[in-house]
Amino acid sequence: xxxxxxxxxxxxxxxxxxxxxxxxxxxxxxxxxxxxxxxxxxxxxxxxxxxxxxxxxxxxxxxxxxxxxxxxxxxxxxxxxxx
Amino acid sequence: xxxxxxxxxxxxxxxxxxxxxxxxxxxxxxxxxxxxxxxxxxxxxxxxxxxxxxxxxxxxxxxxxxxxxxxxxxxxxxxxxxxxxxxxxxxxxxxxxxxxxxxxxxxxxxxxxxxxxxxxxxxxxxxxxxxxxxxxxxxxxxxxxxxxxxxxxxxxxxx
Numbered sequence: 001x002x003x004x005x006x007x008x009x010x011x012x013x014x015x016x017x018x019x020x021x022x023x024x025x026x027x028x029x030x031x032x033x034x035x036x037x038x039x040x041x042x043x044x045x046x047x048x049x050x051x052x053x054x055x056x057x058x059x060x061x062x063x064x065x066x067x068x069x070x071x072x073x074x075x076x077x078x079x080x081x082x083x
Numbered sequence: 084x085x086x087x088x089x090x091x092x093x094x095x096x097x098x099x100x101x102x103x104x105x106x107x108x109x110x111x112x113x114x115x116x117x118x119x120x121x122x123x124x125x126x127x128x129x130x131x132x133x134x135x136x137x138x139x140x141x142x143x144x145x146x147x148x149x150x151x152x153x154x155x156x157x158x159x160x161x162x163x164x165x166x167x168x169x170x171x172x173x174x175x176x177x178x179x180x181x182x183x184x185x186x187x188x189x190x191x192x193x194x195x196x197x198x199x200x201x202x203x204x205x206x207x208x209x210x211x212x213x214x215x216x217x218x219x220x221x222x223x224x225x226x227x228x229x230x231x232x233x234x235x236x237x238x239x240x241x242x
Binding site: 010013014017018031034045048049052053056057059060061064065067068071072074075076077078 | 088091092095096099100102103104106107110113114117118120121124125131134135137138141144145147148151200201204
């Protein structure tokens, strides 16, 4: 569940930013129409994206975070806000 | 058009793979950043307010939101030259140090690796600001603008 908590805000922000870019390039209406016409492809695409994100990004981020936290251990951080 | 859309879908699916690879590639820079940060936090010549700001930077390196905020904040700070007001005298002095400049460079690399998409949007928006800043007053202004962007964005992105 915590994966979805981490992933959803990231996904939503990226979708909004991508929509803005599509809109800037005049492709927004076309892309929306295409996605509506190919709903099954859209659902499969989202599921595949989430799967790839979990395997290739989230797990790497967790490993890298652990290494970084271990290296930073003992640092005299002020106003600690670390989660 | 259909081919274009398939290419876009392919690129979107490749994005998490690329992000993960980039995050891994930035590992050595992140560890160097951690070492340098630790050293500066223990340095008695660094002021307490600067150490507070450095502490805030510690969490940014994995924050994907940072570059999204920086995309907007950096050009604003560059054009208004707000860093001359926002950064105190001790922080300005600190920015002259070689290790502080190295820390700023490493911080920039690490936060860019945390969000390649927003790093792209940041590069586009920063490019215009950088040309403006170089014409106006040189490379040190870019580092000061970045330092002020970090000061502006850090509490918002991690809070």
